[in-house]
Amino acid sequence: MDVMPLRTGLASLLDRVRSLAGFGRDGARADELATQQALRDSEERLRLVRRATGLGMYEIDWAERRRYWSPELRALLRVPDDLDINTDADLLERIIPEDMRAAFRDKMWASLDPDSSGDYEDEHRITRFDGSNGWLLLRGKTFFAEGPNGRYPTRSIGLVVDISDRKRGEEANALHASTVLSSNDAIFSIDFARTIRTWNPGAERLYGYTAWEAIGRPISILAPDHLQGEQFSLYTDTVGGKAVVLETVRRHKSGRLIPVGISAAPIFAEGKVAGVAAVHRDMTDRRHYEEHMAFTMRELSHRTKNMLAVVQGLTHMIARRSDSIEAFEARLRGCIQALAYSHDLLVQHDWEGATLEELLRVQLASFGGLDSGRILARGPEVFLQPQTMQSLGLILHELGTNATKHGALSVESGRVTIDWAWRDDGVALTWTESGGPAVVAPARKGFGQVVFERIGAALDGAIATEFHADGLVCAITIGASNLLPVE
Numbered sequence: 329m330d331v332m333p334l335r336t337g338l339a340s341l342l343d344r345v346r347s348l349a350g351f352g353r354d355g356a357r358a359d360e361l362a363t364q365q366a367l368r369d370s371e372e373r374l375r376l377v378r379r380a381t382g383l384g385m386y387e388i389d390w391a392e393r394r395r396y397w398s399p400e401l402r403a404l405l406r407v408p409d410d411l412d413i414n415t416d417a418d419l420l421e422r423i424i425p426e427d428m429r430a431a432f433r434d435k436m437w438a439s440l441d442p443d444s445s446g447d448y449e450d451e452h453r454i455t456r457f458d459g460s461n462g463w464l465l466l467r468g469k470t471f472f473a474e475g476p477n478g479r480y481p482t483r484s485i486g487l488v489v490d491i492s493d494r495k496r497g498e499e500a501n502a503l504h505a506s507t508v509l510s511s512n513d514a515i516f517s518i519d520f521a522r523t524i525r526t527w528n529p530g531a532e533r534l535y536g537y538t539a540w541e542a543i544g545r546p547i548s549i550l551a552p553d554h555l556q557g558e559q560f561s562l563y564t565d566t567v568g569g570k571a572v573v574l575e576t577v578r579r580h581k582s583g584r585l586i587p588v589g590i591s592a593a594p595i596f597a598e599g600k601v602a603g604v605a606a607v608h609r610d611m612t613d614r615r616h617y618e619e620h621m622a623f624t625m626r627e628l629s630h631r632t633k634n635m636l637a638v639v640q641g642l643t644h645m646i647a648r649r650s651d652s653i654e655a656f657e658a659r660l661r662g663c664i665q666a667l668a669y670s671h672d673l674l675v676q677h678d679w680e681g682a683t684l685e686e687l688l689r690v691q692l693a694s695f696g697g698l699d700s701g702r703i704l705a706r707g708p709e710v711f712l713q714p715q716t717m718q719s720l721g722l723i724l725h726e727l728g729t730n731a732t733k734h735g736a737l738s739v740e741s742g743r744v745t746i747d748w749a750w751r752d753d754g755v756a757l758t759w760t761e762s763g764g765p766a767v768v769a770p771a772r773k774g775f776g777q778v779v780f781e782r783i784g785a786a787l788d789g790a791i792a793t794e795f796h797a798d799g800l801v802c803a804i805t806i807g808a809s810n811l812l813p814v815e
Contacts, residue, residue: 536581761799
């Protein structure tokens with residue numbers, strides 16, 4: 329048998345087997361190299377992403393008890409360069425404030441539960457290594473392996489994002505929203521079509537439209553017909569980038585006009601004007617206050633002129649009936665003080681008058697007052713016109729002065745009773761003195777009598793005095809025109 333062809337065939341077959349065997353080894357090697365290159369490429373892309381975004385990463389090997397914190401994470405936490413944190417088993421828990429640690433711990437241990445998915449995600453307030461505060465978003469995944477006793481965690485990988493800027497923005501937006509919702513002013517926004525887009529509770533109160541009624545409607549519903557042009561110009565100026573402030577009038581849902589102060593500014597989005605933000609403030613109370621102040625100033629000017637005229641008249645009357653400069657000075661000082669008491673009382677009541685009892689209290693305070701037990705005042709509530717208080721105040725002052733010098737209040741046993749009651753033509757007031765020295769009619773007309781005659785005429789009533797043996801009686805009628813209606 330010729331064995332050469334057989335050897336030749338076996339040799340050829342071995343060569344083919346060797347060739348195939350070599351090809352397999354080379355292919356496996358090539359696959360391994362390709363896989364390693366792909367892994368390096370993937371890791372390099374991840375490093376580029378981390379560098380570009382500042383994305384921190386951590387990895388914990390639970391079997392080997394090893395930890396890895398990426399340079400980006402160290403930067404987020406502002407870890408000093410010379411500090412080794414890879415051996416810090418409680419790093420994440422340590423940077424989280426105490427009030428959030430329990431929740432963090434519970435979630436972290438839950439992600440290590442073999443029956444869980446291993447996912448972890450939460451936001452945490454942190455204290456960095458330099459003492460500053462911030463917020464982190466922590467998103468991690470725990471991987472498990474099967475063992476003789478079941479599944480167990482092998483490692484955890486997580487990404488960490490600094491969300492401090494977002495949190496500050498959320499807090500600012502929440503504060504802004506709270507301010508808008510709680511404001512008494514009407515705050516709303518308008519788009520380019522001059523359509524209302526937002527509408528706060530203050531706007532509902534000011535204009536009467538609910539948010540559901542106002543949003544989507546044109547801003548022209550707020551302007552009366554004669555001010556539609558003003559409103560359009562205001563909108564045009566604002567979308568042109570100009571902040572506008574003015575006082576004007578706008579229309580309530582019911583049709584009534586409301587004085588308002590308007591502040592408007594453009595809303596910018598991506599560097600362009602996207603609409604208008606407006607604040608409308610109800611100026612009704614301010615207008616009333618301004619009108620009241622104007623009235624008060626006019627009234628003050630008028631009453632000051634009147635008071636100066638009264639002082640001038642008093643000076644002339646006192647001078648004619650004074651025996652000495654000292655007597656003149658004392659009498660004039662008392663009259664001016666009486667005018668000042670009435671003036672102070674008017675100021676306390678915003679020049680709207682006061683009650684008769686209040687006037688009695690201030691004018692008779694220097695003579696013992698209503699609470700001394702020597703002066704008794706009784707009667708219904710009566711409101712006096714402002715102009716009445718000046719005249720009646722001088723009369724009461726003169727009665728008190730006379731009673732102190734010559735009448736009931738000049739002795740300890742003396743008393744004064746003041747009664748008043750309503751009559752058809754006004755109020756009748758009676759001043760009655762008792763327990764004092766014997767009284768006789770004066771031989772000549774004194775200053776007090778002149779005051780009663782001349783100043784008393786301003787009361788649109790009458791004054792009558794009777795000198796009884798046991799004391800003076802003065803009857804005063806205050807005309808209805810000098811009284812305010814009782815509320």
